[in-house]
Amino acid sequence: MRDIPRATVGRLARYLQSLAEYGRPTVSSEEIAEAVGVNAAQVRRDLSYLGHQGVRGVGYDAEHLRGAIMRELGLLETVGVAIIGVGHLGQALAGYGGFLDRGFSVTGLYDIDPDKVGQTVQGFPIRHLDLLDEDARAGLFAIAIIATPAEHAPDVLDRLGQAGVRSILNFAPAVLRPPSAVEVRNVDLSTELQILSFYRTHRH
Amino acid sequence: MRDIPRATVGRLARYLQSLAEYGRPTVSSEEIAEAVGVNAAQVRRDLSYLGHQGVRGVGYDAEHLRGAIMRELGLLETVGVAIIGVGHLGQALAGYGGFLDRGFSVTGLYDIDPDKVGQTVQGFPIRHLDLLDEDARAGLFAIAIIATPAEHAPDVLDRLGQAGVRSILNFAPAVLRPPSAVEVRNVDLSTELQILSFYRTHRH
Numbered sequence: 001m002r003d004i005p006r007a008t009v010g011r012l013a014r015y016l017q018s019l020a021e022y023g024r025p026t027v028s029s030e031e032i033a034e035a036v037g038v039n040a041a042q043v044r045r046d047l048s049y050l051g052h053q054g055v056r057g058v059g060y061d062a063e064h065l066r067g068a069i070m071r072e073l074g075l076l077e078t079v080g081v082a083i084i085g086v087g088h089l090g091q092a093l094a095g096y097g098g099f100l101d102r103g104f105s106v107t108g109l110y111d112i113d114p115d116k117v118g119q120t121v122q123g124f125p126i127r128h129l130d131l132l133d134e135d136a137r138a139g140l141f142a143i144a145i146i147a148t149p150a151e152h153a154p155d156v157l158d159r160l161g162q163a164g165v166r167s168i169l170n171f172a173p174a175v176l177r178p179p180s181a182v183e184v185r186n187v188d189l190s191t192e193l194q195i196l197s198f199y200r201t202h203r204h
Numbered sequence: 205m206r207d208i209p210r211a212t213v214g215r216l217a218r219y220l221q222s223l224a225e226y227g228r229p230t231v232s233s234e235e236i237a238e239a240v241g242v243n244a245a246q247v248r249r250d251l252s253y254l255g256h257q258g259v260r261g262v263g264y265d266a267e268h269l270r271g272a273i274m275r276e277l278g279l280l281e282t283v284g285v286a287i288i289g290v291g292h293l294g295q296a297l298a299g300y301g302g303f304l305d306r307g308f309s310v311t312g313l314y315d316i317d318p319d320k321v322g323q324t325v326q327g328f329p330i331r332h333l334d335l336l337d338e339d340a341r342a343g344l345f346a347i348a349i350i351a352t353p354a355e356h357a358p359d360v361l362d363r364l365g366q367a368g369v370r371s372i373l374n375f376a377p378a379v380l381r382p383p384s385a386v387e388v389r390n391v392d393l394s395t396e397l398q399i400l401s402f403y404r405t406h407r408h
Contacts, residue, residue, distance in 0.1 A: 004406075013398035021379070073398050074405040081397065088299055092292035093393070096377075102394040103401075142404045143397060167400035169393070173300075175225070183403035185396050189297070189373070190306035192389050193285065193347060194217035194277050196371035197307075199387035200346045201278040202208075 004072070008046045011038060012069050015046070019066045028059035070103070080107035080141035082165075084156050085148030086116055086126050089171055093145055094122040107141045112152075129159070136163035143167040150174035157184070208276070212250045215242060216273050219250070223270045232263035274307070284311035284345035286369075288360050289352030290320050290330050293375055297349055298326040311345045316356075333363070340367035347371040354378035361388070 004012075018035035019027065029047070033040040044054065050068045054060045070076050081099070083090045086109050094106055109126045111117060117128045127135070135141065144160050146153050146168060153172035160168055161182050168184045170176055178184045208216075222239035223231065233251070237244040248258065254272045258264045274280050285303070287294045290313050298310050313330045315321060321332045331339070339345065348364050350357050350372060357376035364372055365386050372388045374380055382388045 004402075009402045010399050012402075013395045016398065017379075017392075017395060072402065074401045075398060079397070079401050079404070088292055088296035092296045095292055096393060099394055099397070102398065104394065104397050143400050167404045169396050169400060175221075183400060185400055187391055187393070187396065188221075189300060189391070190303055190308065191217045191221060192373055192391065193283070193303070193308050194220065194279060194306065195214050196347050196373060196387060196389055197278045197283050198208075198213045198216075198276065200283070200371045 004049045008049055009073075011036065011042070011046050012050075012073060015043065016066065016069045016073070016075075019062055019069070022062055025062055026059040027062045027065065029054055031059070075103040078103055078105045079143060080105055080139075082106075082108040082110060082132070082135070082141040082144045084110045084129065084132070084144055084146050084160075085152070085172075086111040086113075086121055087147065087149075090145075090147040091121050093147060093171075094124060104143070108135055129156070132159050133163040136160070136165050141165075143169065146170045146172050146176075148172055157182075208253045212253055213277075215240065215246070215250050216254075216277060219247065220270065220273045220277070220279075223266055223273070226266055229266055230263045231266045231269070233258055235263070279307040282307055282309045283347060284309055284343075286310075286312040286314060286336070286339070286345040286348045288314045288333065288336070288348055288350050288364075289356070289376075290315040290317075290325055291351065291353075294349075294351040295325050297351060297375075298328060308347075312339055333360070336363055337367040340364070340369050345369075347373065350374045350376050350380075352376055361386075 014036045015032050018032055029040040029043040033043045050072055052065060052068055081104050083093050083106060094109060106124060109121055109124045110129045110132055111126050112129045116126050119126050144165050146156050148156055150172045153174040153176060157176050157178060161179055166182050170184050170186045176184050218240045219236050222236055233244040233247040237247045254276055256264060256269060256272055285308050287297050287310060298313060310328060313325055313328045314333045314336055315330050316333045320330050323330050348369050350360050352360055354376045357378040357380060361380050361382060365383055370386050374388050374390045380388050
């Protein structure tokens with residue numbers, strides 16, 4: 001059950017979402033595959049990493065499967081999330097409705113601007129970036145979102161790494177080079193737009 | 205040179221980014237592969253869709269290749285982008301620094317809130333959503349970003365589809381079912397966090 005491939009981890013999160021919207025007690029690999037847009041054999045292979053085998057002609061116990069994926073992804077407890085950089089993007093993320101019912105709770109906002117530190121956004125006080133290390137070690141958050149301007153992102157990455165934070169979502173338009181123990185996922189909006197630009201001029 | 209696979213389109217945008225940061229006149233498939241994190245054979249296969257073959261032992265002409273990818277992705281002219289929904293996220297996107305030098309220009313902000321319509325954000329006037337169709341047909345934008353609350357996203361998708369917009373980036377935490385002529389890319393922040401949650405509890 002160890003050594004789950006990276007791509008499988010990504011798909012497990014998408015399977016979980018399809019199960020959240022699913023109403024019936026059993027679900028087939030075909031139904032999950034259809035909802036997520038992969039093939040059913042892939043679904044079965046991915047779920048076998050969790051030690052789950054569907055029953056032929058019946059499928060998987062949906063609630064059971066949901067619990068197993070949540071356990072594997074570490075989502076059985078609410079996960080604290082810190083947001084670094086409280087500009088418009090940081091504020092948008094602090095108020096983003098999609099986190100709440102998916103097991104995440106924003107537990108800290110950090111900035112270096114003296115005009116912002118001490119203010120409250122979406123009910124959260126903004127703390128100075130210098131407290132990041134202390135707060136991470138105290139277990140206030142396990143995932144950090146970098147929402148700073150690009151030029152500050154490498155410094156923030158360093159601070160997070162030193163504080164032992166290993167899961168980072170990066171919105172800054174900067175290429176980060178994390179140490180190997182740290183997982184950074186980049187939300188690169190410009191690359192998304194460039195991909196979309198292709199479809200603007202080409203038919204499917 | 206037609207029928208470029210979807211996954212290739214996604215990688216071309218990433219190759220383009222690696223070329224933008226590249227200083228020398230020729231570049232090898234190995235160098236591109238290294239920068240982007242795929243294998244060199246994949247890079248050569250993808251670039252062959254553009255009719256580009258590297259010269260053995262020399263590589264590709266970097267500027268030439270950059271131009272070819274930009275042409276294929278429709279990036280030789282600046283692409284207008286509309287942002288639908290001017291909450292914190294919409295405002296963050298309107299001011300996002302990463303778009304400017306990547307060939308995109310925000311050309312319209314749209315909302316339905318009478319308190320917002322007519323106001324200016326980041327130098328852009330906020331227009332009423334009812335003008336979306338007219339503006340799209342007039343060519344003011346070719347890509348739209350949905351930054352509304354989840355419950356409004358399906359209506360916005362319908363309006364965009366009817367206006368002939370075929371490239372949409374969706375930030376709303378809602379599963380959209382676009383018609384086949386419309387390409388929707390979802391930035392699903394919760395799924396990203398769920399994937400990161402795995403790495404919080406597992407070593408690489």
